[in-house]
Amino acid sequence: MNTMGPFITAGLALLLGAVIGFFVNRYLRERERQQEQNTANDILKGATEQARLIEIQARDNALKVTRESEADIAKRRNELTEDDNRIQTRRNEQDQRAERLEQREQLVNKRQSAVDRRANEVDKQFEEQLKKLEEISKMTTDEAKEILLVEVEKEAHGDMARIIRQIEAEAREDGEKRARKLVADAIQRVASEHVAEVTSKIVPIPNDDMKGRIVGRNGRNIRAFEQAAGVDVIVDDTPDAVTISCFDSVRREIGRRAMERLTLDGRIHPAHIEKIVKEETKAVDKVMAEAGEQAAFDAGISGLKPEILRMMGRLKFRTSYGQNQLAHAVEAAKLASILASELGADIETAKLGGFLHDIGKAMDHNQDGTHAQLGAEFCRRYGVINESVLNTIASHHHEVDQASVEAVIVEAADAISGARPGARREDLEAYIKRIRALEDLASSFDGVQNAYAIQAGREVRIIVRPEDIDDFTAGKLARDIAKQIEETMQYPGQIKVIVIRETRAIDYAK
Structure with missing residues (x-):
């Protein structure tokens, strides 16, 4: 019994502490809940008060907007009323003006009638006076007109000649000054050394013994050469030289180069001749293509198709009055470009037209037509779509009408290039x-x-x-x-x- 006493006392103490702790905790929770309730009531009260203030402010703003809208509507109504008044006033003025115009028209019609009557009277009096004059002069009106016209023609003839000479002199003086300045500036700016290239027809050979080898046994070598190159080989008494003759300057150049290679190589027989001619044909084609590209570069032109450039390269072996036609094309392009810039025309059109204007001279002789027509058709076929450029090519010899100022400029550039001192020569x-x-x-x-x-x-x-x-x-x-x-x-x-x-x-x- 005595040993259980302390345990019982401790248990009771614990139980009592637990009860006391329960009630204390309950009291604290109740107090905390009461505080939270008070806080919530305060927040709700503040929110209600703020909402009331916001509502009052919103009502004030709405009232203010309503008053401003009413004032704006009243102002607009006043403006519309004033506009209606102005429109009505203008209508009244237009009606009055129309009435005045109608009155004026009536007055004009009356005056016109009076004028017509007066004109009829004048015509009658004129006819009467004309009859009296014919009776007095014993001459009809047509006879008098003829005599008068003869006299006037005599007097006007001299005046006409004088006026024409004066106008021509003034136009010539002004035009010559302007043209002289443009042409001189263009020539000075393009004044490059112009060397006349004449395709060589004489081929030097090492010695006269080579002539026999060129002819070959029974003439087989010379026949093979002429057939392969399409030229005539003239072996005459000219010492250490043979002559290559052909109307086609390109074939003549191929024959000259092939003959030089054969005479230097020494192996002259039909098979080797055909090989050398084929190689030189390719070499000349390459030379012409490079010459066309270089000429286009010198003229400042790009974008042309290779077919056009190769055809332009053929002009490297074409001359006119001793003037190389490819150099002439480059020079004409530069001159046309300068003249077009001075006159405010299309520079690119004039430049391209000047460069291509004589491309028809490189065409084969079997094609019918003038070089201007052939050149324009060839350029149209190979991608030149600018009609102004095509017209400058076709019209530079007036075979068709010139359709633009650039065509006239190209014609002038062509004439300047051919006519300037040192450009051409003739025998x-x-x-x-x-x-x-x-x-x-x-x-x-x-x-x-x-x-x-x-x-x-x-x-x-x-x-x-x-x-x-x-x-x-x-x-x-x-x-x-x-x-x-x-x-x-x-x-x-x-x-x-x-x-x-x-x-x-x-x-x-x-």
Whole structure:
């Protein structure tokens, strides 16, 4: 019993502590809940008060917006009323103006009727006066007109010639100044050394013994060469040289190169000849392609198809009056570009037209048509779609109408390139023939007494009979002769036509 006492006492103490702790914890939780309830009530009260304030403020804002809207509506109504008043006022003014116009129209109609009556009276009086004049002069109106026209024509003839000469002189002076400046600037800017390339026809050989080997047994070597190269080989008494002859400059160049290789190599027989000719044909094709590409680069032109460049390269072996045609094409492109820039025209069109204008000269002789037509068709076939460029090619010799200022510029550039000093040359026989043809053509016109070609055929002076040619007819004669020269003759540059009319009064003192 005594040993259980302490355990019982400890258990009771624990139980009592647990009860006390329960009630204390319960009291604390109840107190905490009461505090939370109070806090929640305070928050709710504050939120209610804030909501009431927000509601009051929203009502005030709504009232303010409503008042502003009513004021704006009233203002708009006033403006609409004023606009209606202005429109009505304008309508009234338009009605009044229409009434005034109608009144004026009526007044004009009345006046027009009076004018018509007056005009009829004047016509009647004119007819009466005309009949009286015919009776007095004993001449009809048509006869009087004819006499008057003859007199007026005589007086106007001299005035016309004077006015025409004055206008031509002024236009020529201004045009020559401008043209001289443009042409001089263009030539100076393009003034590169121009060497006339003439395809060689003479092939040097080591010695005269080589001629026998070129001919071969029974002429088999020379026949094989002529058949393979398409040229004529002339073996004559010229020492240490043979002549290659062919109208096609490209084939002539291939034959020249092949003959030089054969004579240097020494192996001359038909099989080797065919091989060398084929190799030189490929080499010349490559040279022409490179020449066309280089010419396009020198002219500042890009984007052309290889077929066009190869065809342009053929002009490397083409000359006209000693002027290399590929160099002429590059020069014409540069001149056309400069002239177009000075005149405000399309520079690229003028440049490309100047470069391609003579491409038809490289065509095969079996193709029908002029070089201008062939060139335009070839360029259209191989990708030149600019119609202005094609027109410059086709029209630079006036075979078709020139459709743009660039076509005129290309024609001028072509003439400048061919006519400038040192660009071309011709042999003595052709020169004399051209001079005589020029004088004969000028002398064939009525009223011409003498005709003299001077300045190396660049000028023709025509002396006319003054009793047959008057001042007005002299100017017309100069234009007719110039036009006839353009249509019937071929010449480099331009020819100046001067008509001289001189009146001499001769008397004798006895």
